[in-house]
Amino acid sequence: MSDPHIQIRNLTMAYGSRVIQQDLDFDINRGDIFVIMGGSGCGKSTLLKHMLGLLQPRQGDILYNNESFVNASPKQQDSMRQRWGITYQSGGLFSAMTLAENVNLPLQLYTSYSDADRADIIAYKLALVGLAGYQEYYPSEISGGMRKRAALARAIALEPEILFFDEPSAGLDPISSCLLDDLIEQLHDSTGATVVMVTHELPSIFGIATNSVYLDASSKTMIAYGDPKQLRDHSDQPVVRQFLARESGSLQEEQV
Amino acid sequence: MSQLPPGFDLLTDDRDSAVLQLTGDWIQGQTHRDFQVLKDELCCLTAPELVVDGSRLGRWDSILMAFLLQSYNQCQEDNIRFTTRNLPDGVNQLLDVATAVPPHAPSAASSPPWYNALSPARLVNELRHHGREALAFLGELSIALWRLALGRANTRFSDFRQFCYQAGPDAFAIISLTSVLVGMILAYLGAVQLQQFGAEIYVADLVVIGMLREMGALMAAIVMAGRTGAAYAAQLGTMQGNEEIDAISTMGVSPMEFLVVPRLLALVVMMPLLTLYANLLGIIGGGIVAGGMGIAPLMFISEGESALGMHHLIVGLIKSVVFGLLIAVAGCRSGINSGRSSAAVGQAATEAVVTAIVYLIVADAAINIICQQLEI
Numbered sequence: 001m002s003d004p005h006i007q008i009r010n011l012t013m014a015y016g017s018r019v020i021q022q023d024l025d026f027d028i029n030r031g032d033i034f035v036i037m038g039g040s041g042c043g044k045s046t047l048l049k050h051m052l053g054l055l056q057p058r059q060g061d062i063l064y065n066n067e068s069f070v071n072a073s074p075k076q077q078d079s080m081r082q083r084w085g086i087t088y089q090s091g092g093l094f095s096a097m098t099l100a101e102n103v104n105l106p107l108q109l110y111t112s113y114s115d116a117d118r119a120d121i122i123a124y125k126l127a128l129v130g131l132a133g134y135q136e137y138y139p140s141e142i143s144g145g146m147r148k149r150a151a152l153a154r155a156i157a158l159e160p161e162i163l164f165f166d167e168p169s170a171g172l173d174p175i176s177s178c179l180l181d182d183l184i185e186q187l188h189d190s191t192g193a194t195v196v197m198v199t200h201e202l203p204s205i206f207g208i209a210t211n212s213v214y215l216d217a218s219s220k221t222m223i224a225y226g227d228p229k230q231l232r233d234h235s236d237q238p239v240v241r242q243f244l245a246r247e248s249g250s251l252q253e254e255q256v
Numbered sequence: 257m258s259q260l261p262p263g264f265d266l267l268t269d270d271r272d273s274a275v276l277q278l279t280g281d282w283i284q285g286q287t288h289r290d291f292q293v294l295k296d297e298l299c300c301l302t303a304p305e306l307v308v309d310g311s312r313l314g315r316w317d318s319i320l321m322a323f324l325l326q327s328y329n330q331c332q333e334d335n336i337r338f339t340t341r342n343l344p345d346g347v348n349q350l351l352d353v354a355t356a357v358p359p360h361a362p363s364a365a366s367s368p369p370w371y372n373a374l375s376p377a378r379l380v381n382e383l384r385h386h387g388r389e390a391l392a393f394l395g396e397l398s399i400a401l402w403r404l405a406l407g408r409a410n411t412r413f414s415d416f417r418q419f420c421y422q423a424g425p426d427a428f429a430i431i432s433l434t435s436v437l438v439g440m441i442l443a444y445l446g447a448v449q450l451q452q453f454g455a456e457i458y459v460a461d462l463v464v465i466g467m468l469r470e471m472g473a474l475m476a477a478i479v480m481a482g483r484t485g486a487a488y489a490a491q492l493g494t495m496q497g498n499e500e501i502d503a504i505s506t507m508g509v510s511p512m513e514f515l516v517v518p519r520l521l522a523l524v525v526m527m528p529l530l531t532l533y534a535n536l537l538g539i540i541g542g543g544i545v546a547g548g549m550g551i552a553p554l555m556f557i558s559e560g561e562s563a564l565g566m567h568h569l570i571v572g573l574i575k576s577v578v579f580g581l582l583i584a585v586a587g588c589r590s591g592i593n594s595g596r597s598s599a600a601v602g603q604a605a606t607e608a609v610v611t612a613i614v615y616l617i618v619a620d621a622a623i624n625i626i627c628q629q630l631e632i
């Protein structure tokens with residue numbers, strides 16, 4: 001079970017002179033559901049943006065399939081990104097387009113399907129996320145949870161190898177967020193995609209994650225790596241155990 | 257690996273079911289037989305069950321799934337049982353997920369015929385709706401202003417100051433350019449006619465009266481409608497989209513007091529000042545042209561002074577206050593009533609500018625008629 005799909009090597013991330021995280025070094029294996037966890041503001045979204053190439057690392061490298069992503073030319077980066085599906089923390093659906101048009105966009109850009117085939121595929125992708133029949137709705141006309149699922153439909157439009165989610169279930173009720181977790185797990189099982197997910201929802205972490213990393217805000221680096229259930233019971237870092245067991249003792253400590 | 261074209265055959269089984277045999281590679285780049293063909297064949301089907309058989313299926317991707325989903329939905333409609341055999345695990349799982357939630361039936365409202373857009377009843381209705389909305393907006397605005405006068409409004413002075421800055425000093429450059437040029441245009445226009453009578457000197461009167469009464473305020477207003485009115489609509493429209501206006505209302509603060517009043521006051525205060533500035537620069541522009549035609553600057557000034565009447569200046573300033581009010585109302589109203597999408601924000605900004613300019617011209621005409629009747 002050591003077939004690294006994504007490798008983070010000695011990564012340091014900073015905004016200007018402000019270092020957010022340093023010395024990150026871990027692997028994400030093929031077929032994992034990998035969770036990036038940590039307190040609010042520790043740099044989870046920032047790490048994801050680095051992995052997506054939206055931000056340049058201060059130092060270090062990110063490799064996909066043993067190929068450097070950071071040092072690749074923009075053209076190569078684009079072709080690597082075509083194999084990814086991404087949802088953003090605040091949705092990122094194009095509000096001026098209907099759901100069908102949103103899902104259609106990547107298909108139109110990167111596939112050779114005919115118009116009729118694309119319409120069929122859109123119907124299928126929306127059905128996968130439980131939104132069959134909502135093709136002609138605008139994002140503003142559906143609920144927040146439906147928007148999350150619509151964003152997921154757009155992310156899986158191209159049958160991605162890697163799925164990136166930034167807080168997919170934030171702002172959802174427990175049942176919807178549980179359904180969304182199930183959906184992610186089913187999609188993962190049936191397509192074999194690697195899933196990288198930022199979340200601090202404990203039920204998702206224990207429910208579906210197979211591996212995880214914990215970013216610490218005060219020491220500005222990763223302090224735990226492994227199966228979250230193992231970490232909860234056996235981590236040598238009290239902060240991590242408390243985070244996973246949902247105790248508040250460490251909160252003050254974390255925010256220093 | 258060579259690719260086989262995808263296909264399907266509908267066979268009737270010995271037992272009471274039809275078998276849909278899938279063959280070949282169902283992947284991107286292959287042309288496949290249309291679903292419509294199967295649909296027609298399914299319609300003639302009498303068997304109570306359709307079995308999808310994947311034993312001769314090659315590679316597959318979403319296009320197969322889309323096809324299967326459509327077949328499934330068609331079978332549901334025709335009350336045919338849908339089962340599968342020998343399909344890859346992934347296909348079965350995805351099909352389960354995709355069919356877990358029954359499709360949402362879109363509301364049956366059929367789109368109205370195109371000529372409806374031209375029907376006079378609709379136009380009248382729209383106009384009435386528009387008028388009602390405008391009245392409601394003005395009503396709320398009046399209440400907010402009244403509360404402001406009583407000192408009970410939730411209006412932040414710091415907002416007001418910032419909007420003043422944006423509507424005033426920030427606009428100097430563009431106002432300078434347009435008013436100098438308008439002054440020059442006025443002077444040219446008059447000079448050509450007046451020259452025929454040897455009365456070039458009256459260009460000074462024309463420029464001074466024209467700028468003070470009419471063009472100073474109007475040009476400043478048109479520039480501000482494009483600049484500030486559109487910005488107001490875009491700001492408020494974006495806030496609508498981010499649920500910020502909802503947030504303000506649920507905090508118990510009237511968006512009218514918090515958002516509209518400071519913008520409106522800023523424009524109403526700054527417009528007369530901008531107009532004064534535009535008047536001055538327009539007259540200078542006219543003076544430059546007059547100088548080019550051989551009228552000495554001193555002559556221009558003394559002739560201009562004799563034309564400069566207090567009543568012209570005041571009419572211009574009154575206009576500028578009215579214009580400022582109208583621009584702010586048009587901009588804020590479009591913004592507050594904007595939809596929540598990014599396209600809606602663009603529409604709101606366009607609407608703000610168009611309505612503002614229409615308002616400006618109508619109001620200008622109305623004020624001119626009133627002034628004429630009162631012989632001011």
Ligand SMILES: Nc1ncnc2c1ncn2[C@@H]1O[C@H](COP(=O)(O)OP(=O)(O)OP(=O)(O)O)[C@@H](O)[C@H]1O
Nearest residue numbers: 015020038039040041042043044045046047089200
């Ligand atoms: N564009 C930016 N410029 C400067 N600093 C930023 C920027 N974006 C984020 N930061 C800072 O980087 C830190 C990490 O932010 P990030 O968004 O990655 O947090 P997060 O772990 O995703 O938190 P949350 O769980 O709340 O989403 C924060 O302290 C934030 O202030």
Ligand SMILES: [Mg+2]
Nearest residue numbers: 044045046089
């Ligand atoms: Mg985040």
